[in-house]
Amino acid sequence: MEAVLRGIRLVGDRTLRIVERIGATAVFLAVTLMYSGTSLQRFGLVIREVFYAGVQSLIIILVSGLFVGMVLGLQGYETLQNYGSAQSVGVLVALSLARELGPVVSALLFASRAGSAITAEIGLMKATEQLSAMEMMAVNPMARVVAPRFWGGVLSLPLLAMLFSTLGIIGGYLVAVVILGVDSGAFWSQMQAAVDFRHDILNGIIKSLVFGVAVCAIATFEGYEAPPTAEGVSGATTRTVVSSSLAILALDLLLTAFMMKGWD
Amino acid sequence: MNRSVLNFWVGLFVLMGFFSFLTLAFKVGNLGSEGSGHTYTLLAHFNNIGQLKERAPVRSAGVLVGRVKSVRFDPVHYNALVKMDIDSQYHFPLDTSAAVLTSGILGEQYIGLDAGGDDKMLKDGGEIKLVQGAMVLEQLIGQFLYNKAQDTTADSKGGKQK
Numbered sequence: 001m002e003a004v005l006r007g008i009r010l011v012g013d014r015t016l017r018i019v020e021r022i023g024a025t026a027v028f029l030a031v032t033l034m035y036s037g038t039s040l041q042r043f044g045l046v047i048r049e050v051f052y053a054g055v056q057s058l059i060i061i062l063v064s065g066l067f068v069g070m071v072l073g074l075q076g077y078e079t080l081q082n083y084g085s086a087q088s089v090g091v092l093v094a095l096s097l098a099r100e101l102g103p104v105v106s107a108l109l110f111a112s113r114a115g116s117a118i119t120a121e122i123g124l125m126k127a128t129e130q131l132s133a134m135e136m137m138a139v140n141p142m143a144r145v146v147a148p149r150f151w152g153g154v155l156s157l158p159l160l161a162m163l164f165s166t167l168g169i170i171g172g173y174l175v176a177v178v179i180l181g182v183d184s185g186a187f188w189s190q191m192q193a194a195v196d197f198r199h200d201i202l203n204g205i206i207k208s209l210v211f212g213v214a215v216c217a218i219a220t221f222e223g224y225e226a227p228p229t230a231e232g233v234s235g236a237t238t239r240t241v242v243s244s245s246l247a248i249l250a251l252d253l254l255l256t257a258f259m260m261k262g263w264d
Numbered sequence: 265m266n267r268s269v270l271n272f273w274v275g276l277f278v279l280m281g282f283f284s285f286l287t288l289a290f291k292v293g294n295l296g297s298e299g300s301g302h303t304y305t306l307l308a309h310f311n312n313i314g315q316l317k318e319r320a321p322v323r324s325a326g327v328l329v330g331r332v333k334s335v336r337f338d339p340v341h342y343n344a345l346v347k348m349d350i351d352s353q354y355h356f357p358l359d360t361s362a363a364v365l366t367s368g369i370l371g372e373q374y375i376g377l378d379a380g381g382d383d384k385m386l387k388d389g390g391e392i393k394l395v396q397g398a399m400v401l402e403q404l405i406g407q408f409l410y411n412k413a414q415d416t417t418a419d420s421k422g423g424k425q426k
Binding site: 044047048050051054055058094098156158159160162163165166167169188191192193195196197199200201205 | 267270271273274276277282284287288289293295319
């Protein structure tokens, strides 16, 4: 009996901790937005972070996009050929990339490539007491360190997601049209007939914007709240990747459900 | 890092992102090929719409002229009320007929418009009176079997008379 009670308490404790963590992240996000004024005035700080978060993630995003598109083209062709509609492979590649894979996979890659770096950087700044030093000089670290990193990431992710989708479609084109010999005209025209700008492409961009906010809020929060030790920073970096990946997938389900039903 | 190098790379990144947005919008999506963007609404009552969905194409002579805006059940007439957004550069005579058709055997369903010969044109919110609903496979087969059975009974009766 005692063991059962302890088990239930353990579940309750874990749940409460998760809820507390989500709440604290949301409060941290609100505080970040409150102190964003400075980073928008000194836009150079944000540009620097766009470079570290966005430009340096370009290689992994572009290469993964190309390969994902190629695999989609290959798999789609294999299956669609059985039904005599191999030309529809363009529709398959474009819709799955623009709606789901582009935003989601690039956000996952972004979380592990840039989100972890943001957490580690802020966590180490805290561990080496640079943040405290800033406060001593009456510089608010939320405005000087956190907000530029947040906005740099939020601006980068939609661009990266669009590049991922574009490269994926090019990869699908290379495999389906150039290698497997699907008709090029049918490939593009069926794609254009099936892909709607507002329902598919714009919704995909909205998704990546939401993922960007989630990933950057989690990454900056974990870094800022990391225990100021080597162990603490490493734990925080791991938590950033795990929780932002879970957040991306959960938010994706919610957003997809809303978008399929229609906002209006 | 040198400020100008940094600006260069970020600028290149943003331009690449913008270019891919344009590619997605115009090459992959249908922005630009969707006509003028201004539309007007036409209505039609169908006894059966089959699998017709919102945003299904509306074609006339095979050319895309609009899209289905909404499909609702009409509780007054007990049939389906379909609203269509038609590109405002196309106008159709009052006696235009509409039919729910299927592209290919397994393809999507769309609405086909056949222009009539009337002088007056359908206005915004106008209703298409001449309609033909979707073919339902079960009904077609049922009808075929029924006709077949009638034919055979007619034949056997005819045989006796001879």
